[in-house]
Amino acid sequence: WRALDAAHHLHPFSDTKALNAEGVRVITRAEGVYVFDSDGNKILDGMSGLWCSQVGHGRHAIVDAMAQQLYQLDYYNTFFKTTHPAAAELAAAISEVAPAHMNHVFFTSGGSEAVDTVLRMVRHYWAALGKPEKHIFISRRNGYHGSTMGGASLGGMKPMHAQGGLPIPGIIHVAQPYWWAEGGEMSREDFGLYAAREVARAIDEAGPENVAAFIGEPIQGAGGVIIPPANYWPEVEKICRERDVLLICDEVICGFGRTGRWFGCEFMGVKPDLITFAKGVTSGYFPLGGVIVGDHFAEGFIEHGGDFNHGYTYSGHPGGCAAALANLKIMHEEKLVDRVRTDIGPYLQERWLKLAEHPLVGEARMVGLIGAMELTPDKSTRAAFAAEEGTVGLICRDFSFKEGLVMRAVRDGMILAPPFTLSHEEADELVATAW
Ligand code: PMP
Numbered sequence: 001w002r003a004l005d006a007a008h009h010l011h012p013f014s015d016t017k018a019l020n021a022e023g024v025r026v027i028t029r030a031e032g033v034y035v036f037d038s039d040g041n042k043i044l045d046g047m048s049g050l051w052c053s054q055v056g057h058g059r060h061a062i063v064d065a066m067a068q069q070l071y072q073l074d075y076y077n078t079f080f081k082t083t084h085p086a087a088a089e090l091a092a093a094i095s096e097v098a099p100a101h102m103n104h105v106f107f108t109s110g111g112s113e114a115v116d117t118v119l120r121m122v123r124h125y126w127a128a129l130g131k132p133e134k135h136i137f138i139s140r141r142n143g144y145h146g147s148t149m150g151g152a153s154l155g156g157m158k159p160m161h162a163q164g165g166l167p168i169p170g171i172i173h174v175a176q177p178y179w180w181a182e183g184g185e186m187s188r189e190d191f192g193l194y195a196a197r198e199v200a201r202a203i204d205e206a207g208p209e210n211v212a213a214f215i216g217e218p219i220q221g222a223g224g225v226i227i228p229p230a231n232y233w234p235e236v237e238k239i240c241r242e243r244d245v246l247l248i249c250d251e252v253i254c255g256f257g258r259t260g261r262w263f264g265c266e267f268m269g270v271k272p273d274l275i276t277f278a279k280g281v282t283s284g285y286f287p288l289g290g291v292i293v294g295d296h297f298a299e300g301f302i303e304h305g306g307d308f309n310h311g312y313t314y315s316g317h318p319g320g321c322a323a324a325l326a327n328l329k330i331m332h333e334e335k336l337v338d339r340v341r342t343d344i345g346p347y348l349q350e351r352w353l354k355l356a357e358h359p360l361v362g363e364a365r366m367v368g369l370i371g372a373m374e375l376t377p378d379k380s381t382r383a384a385f386a387a388e389e390g391t392v393g394l395i396c397r398d399f400s401f402k403e404g405l406v407m408r409a410v411r412d413g414m415i416l417a418p419p420f421t422l423s424h425e426e427a428d429e430l431v432a433t434a435w
Contacts, residue, residue, distance in 0.1 A: 001026045001038060002023050002024060002026060005024050005026070006020040006023075006024070011024065025037055025401065026038035030045065030057030030058060031057055031058040032056050032057060032058060032419075032421065033045055033056055033057070033418060033419045033421060033422050033423075033426055034057070035057070035406070041404065042404065043401065043404050043405065043406055044404060044405045044406065044418075044426065044429060044430055044433070045057070045406050045418065045419065046400075046405050046406045046407045046416045046417070046418050046430055047406050047407065047408050047415075047416070047417055047418075048280075048284075048417050048418060048419045049284045050279070050284075051221060051252075051253045051258070051279050051280070051370075051417050052278075052279035052280055052282075052283060052284035053283050053284050053419045054256055054257055054258075054280040054283045054327070054331065054336065054419060054420050055283045055327055055330045055331060055334075055336065055419065055420065055421060056283075056419040056420075056421040057419075059283070059285070059326075059327075059330065061326055061329075061330065062282075062283065062285045062323050062326040062327055062330070063285065064326075065322045065323065065325065065326035066285065066286060066319050066322045066323050066326070068322070069086055069318050069319060069321070069322030070318065070319050070322075072318075073086075073318045074318065074319075075317065075318060076318070077311070077313065077315070078107060078311075078315050078316035079310070079311025079312070079315050079316075080311070083316075084316075084318055084321075086316075086318050086321035086322050086325060087107065087316035087318070087321050089321070089325060090105075090107075090316070090321040090324050090325055091104070091105040091107075093324075093325060093328050094277075094281070094290075094292060094324075094328075095292075097256075097262045097328070098262070098263065098275065098292045099263060099265065099266060099271060099272075099275075099294075101271060101294050101295050101296070102272075102275065102292045102293065102294045102295065103293075103295055103298070104292070104293040104295075104298045105290055105291070105292050105293070106121075106290055106291045106293065106315070107288065107289070107290040107315045107316035107320075107321075108278075108288075108289045108290050108291070108312055108314075108315055109287045109288060109289060109312055109314035109315065109317065109320065110146075110278050110287050110288070110289045111145075111146050111151075111250075111252035111276065111277075111278035111279065111289045112145075112146025112147050112148040112150075112151040113146075113148065113289060113312055114146075114252065114276035114277065114278055114289040114290055114291050115145045115146045115148070115150055115151040115154060115215075115250060115252075115276050116146070116148050116149075116150035116151060117276075117290075117291050117310065118213070118215065118248050118274050118276055118291055119137065119150045119154070120150075120308075120310055121274075121291065121301070121308065121310065122137075122212050122213045122246055122248070122274070123135050123212055124301075124305060124308045124310075125246075125297065125300060125301050125305065126212055128300070128301070128304040128305045128306065129300060129304055131209070133209060133210050134209065134210060134211060134212045135170050135210065135212050136170050136171070136172060136206050136210050136211045136212060137154060137170060137171050137172070137211075137212055137213055137214075137215060138171075138172050138173075138174060138199055138202050138203060138211060138213070138214045138215070138245075139154045139155070139156060139171060139172075139173055139174075139214070139215050139216065140156050140173060140174055140175065140176040140216055140220070141156040141173045141174070141175060141176055142156050142157055142176050142178070142220070142223040142224070142226075143155050143156045143157070143173075143176065143216060143217060143220055143223055143250075144157060144160075144217075144220075144221065144222035144223055145215065145250055146252075147160075149165075149166070149168055150168065152166055152167070153166055153167035153168040153171050154167075154171060154215055156173040156176070156223075157222075157223070172202045172206060174195075174198040174199055174201075174202045175194070175195045175198045176195065176220060176223065176226055177191065177192055177195040177196075177226060177228035177229060177232045178220075178223075178224070178226045188229045189229050189231055191229065192228060192229030192230070192231040192232040192235070193231055193232075193235055195228070195232060196231070196232050196233075196235035196236045196239060197235070197239070199214055199236050199239050199240075200239040200243075203239070203240075203243050203245055204243075208243035208244060208245060211243065211245045212245070212246060213245060213246035213247070213248050213273075213274075214236065214240050214245055214246070214247055214248065215248040215249075215250055216236070216248075216249065216250065217249070217250045217251070217252075217253060217254060217264070218233065218249055218251065218254045218259070218263075218264030218265050218267060218268045218270075219253075219254055219259065219264055219267075219268075219367065219370060221252075221253035221254070221370065221415075221417075222253075222410065223410070224372055224374075224410045224411055224413060224415065225365065225366075225370055225371060225372035225410075225415045225416075227365055227367055228268070230268075230269075232268075233265075233268040233269060233270045234268075234269055234270060236270070237270045237271070246273040246274065246297070247270065247271075247272045247273050247274075248272055248273065248274045248275070248276065249263070249264065249265045249270070249272040249274075249275050249276075250275075250276045251263050251264055251265065251275045251276060251277050252276055252277060252278045252279055252289065253279065253370070253417070254267070254370070255275065255277040255279075255280060255281070256277065256279070256280030256281055256331070257280065257331065257336060257337035257340055257368070257420060258280065258340070258368050258369060258370050258417065259340075259367055259368035259370065260337065260340040260341030260342075260345050260367070260368035260369075261337070261341070261368075262337055263275060267367070267368070271294070272294065273293075273294045273296065273297045274291055274292065274293055274294065274297060275291065275292040276289070276290075276291055277289060277290055277291075277292065278290070281324045281327070281328075282320055282323040282324045282327050283323075283327045285323040285326075285327065286317070286319045286320040286322075286323040286324075287314070287317075287320060288316075288317065288320030288321065288323065288324055290315075290316075331420075334421075336420040336421070337420075339420055340368045340369050340420050341368065344369065344420065344422050344423075344424070344427065345367075345368050345369055347424055347427055348366065348369065348371075348418070348422070348427045348430070348431070349366045349367070349371070351427065351428070351431040352364055352366045352371050352373075352416070352431060352434075353365070353366065354431075355373050355431070355434060355435060356373075358435060359379065360375050360376065360377070361373050361374065361375060361376070361379075362374040362375065362376035362379060362382035362413075363382065366416070369417060369418055369419075369420060369422070370415075370416070370417045371415065371416045371417070372410070372413050372414065372415045372416065373413055373414055373416075373434070374411075374412060374413035375392055375393070375396065375412050375413055375414070376412070384411070384412045385412055391412075392412045393409030393410055393411060393412055393413055393414060394409045396409060396414050397409035397414070400414065400433070400434070403433050404433060405430060405433040405434065407434070414434075416430075416434075418430065
C-alpha cells in the first residue's frame with residue numbers, strides 16, 4: 001500500500017517528497033474510538049477522524065441503512081424539480097434539531113461546497129431584494145472554511161492564499177477572538193469586544209450598503225480551537241443586525257453536538273441567518289453537507305429569489321441522507337449531545353485542563369468535546385517555541401501517533417475532538433497518553 005500510495009496518490013497538505021521518503025501511515029480498520037494501522041497498531045482516535053465521527057466507528061446500523069437505501073434508490077438529483085424520501089426526511093430531521101428559527105435546508109456533498117453555497121446564495125438574496133451592491137463578505141484571519149476557491153478565500157490562513165488569484169475579490173479578513181496571539185496586554189474580555197468591534201470597523205469602512213454577510217465558526221477549529229470570550233458573539237450579532245448584514249455560522253466542526261449543544265451558535269448565544277454544516281451530520285459514514293436557512297432569510301429568498309442556478313450532482317445523495325438519518329437516530333437514542341454536555345464532556349475537561357500543569361503546556365482549553373493544548377518553553381511568557389511555526393506541533397503529532405493517540409498539530413500546539421461515545425476509561429487513557 002505504501003508503495004502504491006507513493007507511486008500514485010498525492011497528499012497536497014504534506015510535502016509529498018518527504019512523506020514518500022518517510023512512508024505514509026496506512027489506516028486499515030476502525031472500531032469504536034480506535035483506528036488500526038497496517039503495522040498492527042491500535043490508536044485512540046482523538047480527532048474523530050477529521051472532526052466527524054460523533055457516534056464512533058463501526059456502527060453497523062448506519063451501514064445497513066445506507067445499504068437498504070442504495071438497493072432501493074442509488075441516485076437521483078435533489079436540486080432540479082425532484083426529491084426523494086430520504087432527502088425530504090433528512091431536511092425535516094435537521095430542521096427539528098436546528099435552532100427554532102431555522103427550518104429550511106439545502107444539501108451539498110461537503111463543507112467547502114456548503115461554504116461556496118452561502119457565498120452565492122447570500123449574494124443572490126441581496127440582488128433579488130434589489131441590493132446587488134451588497135456583496136462583500138467579512139471573515140476572520142486564521143479561519144478555515146474549506147479548500148474550494150470560495151472556501152479558501154473566506155478562510156484566513158495565509159498558506160491557503162499562496163496560489164495566484166486568492167483570495168477572490170470582495171472578502172475582508174478581520175481579527176479572530178484569539179486574545180493571546182493578537183491581544184497583547186488586553187484582558188480576554190476587552191479583547192472579545194475589540195475583536196467584535198473590528199467587525200464593525202470593517203463593515204463601516206466598506207460601507208454597510210456594500211456588505212452582504214459576516215461568516216465565522218462559533219469556535220474556530222482548524223485555526224487552533226479558539227474559544228471566544230462570552231461577550232464576542234453577542235456583540236458581533238448586534239453589530240451585524242444594526243448594519244443589516246447577515247450572520248453566518250460555519251458549523252462544519254461545531255455542529256451536531258460538538259460543544260454539547262446541537263449547534264455551536266446556541267452555545268455562544270447567537271441566532272445566525274444561515275448555518276453551514278457537514279462532517280458530524282453523517283458521522284463521516286458518507287460525504288454530505290449543507291446549509292440551514294433561517295425563516296426570515298427563507299421568506300425573502302422564496303418570495304423574491306426566483307431561479308437560483310446552483311446545485312451539485314451529489315446534493316442530498318440518497319446514501320448520504322440515509323447515513324445522516326441513521327446517525328441522527330443513534331444520537332437521539334443514545335442522548336449523545338446530552339452526554340457531551342453533562343457527562344463525558346465535563347469528565348474529560350476536568351482532566352484535560354490539568355495538562356496546563358505540565359511544564360511545557362502554556363494553556364489547555366476545552367468545551368464540550370473540542371479542546372487544545374498550547375506548548376511553550378516558558379510558561380510565564382507563553383512564548384512559542386523558537387522553531388519554525390508549527391514544527392513543534394508536527395513533532396508532537398508524529399509522537400502522538402507512535403504513542404497510540406491521534407491528535408492534530410496546529411501552530412505550536414495540539415488539538416483534540418474525540419467521538420461522543422468515548423468512555424471514562426478511554427478518556428483516562430487519552431489524558432495519560434497526552435501527558
Ligand atoms: N468549514 C470548516 C469550519 C471546516 O472545518 C471545514 C473542514 N475541516 C470546511 C469548512 C470544509 O469542509 P470539507 O472538508 O467537508 O469540504
